[in-house]
Amino acid sequence: MAPDIHGQNFTVRGVVAGLAIGTVICAANVYFGLQTGWVSIMSMPASLMGFGIFRLLRSHLELPFSPVENVFVQSVACGMAIMPLGCGFVGVIPAMNYLLSPDERGPLNLSLWQLVTWSLGLCYFGVVFAVPLRKQVIIRERLRFPSGFSTAVLISVLHGQGTQSKQALDEASKGGFASLVPKDNEHDMQQDQVNEAAALVDEPITGPRDSHWAANLRLLLLCFIISGLATVLTYFFPILRNIPIFGTAVAQTWLWTLNPSLAYVGQGIIMGTETTMHMTLGAIIGWAILSPLAKHKGWAPGPVDDWESGSKGWIVWISLAIMLVDAVVSLGYVATRSIFVAYYDPSFSGFLDSIRQTWPGRLLFSGSRARYALLQRRADDDDSSDDEGDGSGQSAGQDSEDAPENQRISNKIVVIGLLLSIILCIITIHTVFGDLVPLYATVIAVFMALVLSIMGVRALGETDLNPVSGISKLAQLFFALIIPQSNKSSVLINLVAGAVSEAGALQAGDLMQDLKTGHLLGASPKAQFWGQMIGATAGAILSAFIYRLYTRIYEIPGDLFQVPTAYVWIFTARLVTGQGLPYMAKDWAIAAGAIFACTTILRTIAVGKPWRSWIPGGIAVAVGMYNVPSFTLARAIGGILAWVWLHVMKRSSTPLIILASGFILGEGFLSIANLIMEGLSVPHF
Secondary structure (H helix, E strand, O other): OOOOOOOOOOOHHHHHHHHHHHHHHHHHHHHHHHHHOOOOOOHHHHHHHHHHHHHHOHHHOOOOOOHHHHHHHHHHHHHHHOHHHHOOOOOHHHHHHHHOOHHHOOOOOOOHHHHHHHHHHHOOHHHHHHHHHHHHHHHHOOOOOHHHHHHHHHHHHHOOOOOOOHHHHHHHHOOOOOOOOOOOOHHHHHHHHHHHHHHHOOOOOOOHHHHHHHHHHHHHHHHHHHHHHHHHHHHHOHHHHOEOOOOHHHHHHHOOOEOOOHHHHHHHHHHOHHHHHHHHHHHHHHHHHHHHHHHHHOOOOOOOOOOOOOHHHHHHHHHHHHHHHHHHHHHHHHHHHHHHHHHHOOOHHHHHHHHHHHOOOHHHHHHHHHHHHHHHHHHHOOHHHOOOOOOOOOOHHHHHOOOOHHHOOOHHHHHHHHHHHHHHHHHHHHHHHHHHOOHHHHHHHHHHHHHHHHHHHHHHHHHOOOOHHHHHHHHHHHHHHHOOOOOOOHHHHHHHHHHHHHHHHHHHHHHHHHHHHHHHHOOOHHHHHHHHHHHHHHHHHHHHHHHHHHHHHOOOOOOOOOOHHHHHHHHHHHHHOOOOOOOOHHHHHHHHHHHHHHHHHHHHHOOOOOOHHHOOOHHHHHHHHHOOHHHHHHHHHHHHHHHHHHHHOOOOHHHHHHHHHHHHHHHHHHHHHHHHHHHOOOOOO
16 A cells, blocks of 8 residues: 655745744854854754644644655755855855965955855755755665654654554665655554644643653753753853863863863764764874974974964864875775766666756767666666656656656756856856956866765765765865966965865755655655755855854954864865975874875775774864864763763663754854843953
């Protein structure tokens, strides 16, 4: 029996709820991004909050809130949530605003309208390009996308459909359209009708499902309030942000303090024990070994916390080498797998055919269609894969695994949307930067972003990690080869090119998680697409406004907002454009790169092995090195708590994720209160 999909996919109330939820997450991501460079799309908390909002309003609803509408709300919210990073407000823009030297045509004082123009130019083409990628990685290859699958399971449980066994869930994660919707759910439908009828007369509903979601929502709100109040308290007592746990002398000289922020503890919970322990290892290597060594040897003679002459800036070069090596090795592996799939997996022919259909120059590929169809027929030993019908190149079996045809995004929309988004990106960048960034560089950056998006999406689908930091560094390396070093704008051009590449790969990758969620629950891809476009538009504008507020009120870079990611961006641009490194940084960077090239290869080989977690991850170690220890130690506490909860107490991960999300959202959103008090010059104690 085919699953019976109920509910509206696109609703005005869903847009409003999604924008409200996305505003909270977006504001939090700007705040944490400026502090440490970390942002989270928070799809599971967005789904829970959406469910909670409509559950509380159930007596006023004409139509019940369905799982597919919940998917739509989450798509709008996540489209907003990713924009602070996607539009560069946590790294590239601060680097342009504050770190470019006069010799590099900086610093640039971008006005609010220029920031809005820039962000609107970057926020669309990754969303549009995700459409043809979806057909390959979700429908044909059926990659798992762990976060998207987990969100789908959560929504299914919230709406009373989570009655399947673990084995059934594992099979559904790689299944076709609406594979998480129970095939025979007549009993559940009857119970839902009873519950909905009781809700319409505002009578209490009892039962395990109702108490489960209510308890989770109460936990989220409680953690939100506690974390928010703690954040306001730190405004009046700033010492709470940097507690000298190893003594005042060590704190003042070597920057070893603890920021007991509940939000950073929550981040550690979400990151997991393995990642936080690797980050702690990076902090020990960077701040307990290399920093004192560089200071003692005279390689970094300035104060430790000085980015230019101190060891704080010196160790960034080492972490940068680790990130570059990790990116080259990891993405090289993904690229090799993609080539292997292209030549040996017949299903990849459908992806190429989709690109051919959506590409204006389809005549260039006209001769390949018959060969791809022949490969498909040989692989399936079935003439049902003939290319007749809608011309999509899908077989009848593949077609049945996708959404109904009226819910799909047409090739015409993809063609027009991709062309318009590319043109908009080029025009807006020229409007903001003028002749400082040549037209050909922007065009190359956009098309490079589309290519790198394929690797990012595949890596995310297989590992739940979108390697956007590595992708942006590869783009910067590539542009160092095509932009003359004699060009005074070479560093600025390098930053812009890297930002464009990162934006496309980030959007196409992380929003693919939402499309996976919708695919498993039978939601309309067309509704999700437009929801993501709405969310991206609102998020791009809101991110620019919040960024401008923070930069007007606070000193950036400063004690509260150190923008370490901005330094990574500017140092990378200077490195690849031929500017010199500090004394002895080159030798240590080469050695660190060689070591972590080996560890990255080992981690790649050891996927699925129990001992893999003992091999340090390059990105995590590098993040622990360029962030001051106070943030890393708080995350380590969260990672340890997660390990105790999951492995010692052997409890479910869902309450833990909700607790962590409440902590993060509470501090991120209530930091606006601190912003207002700072603007009004409310005194500190």
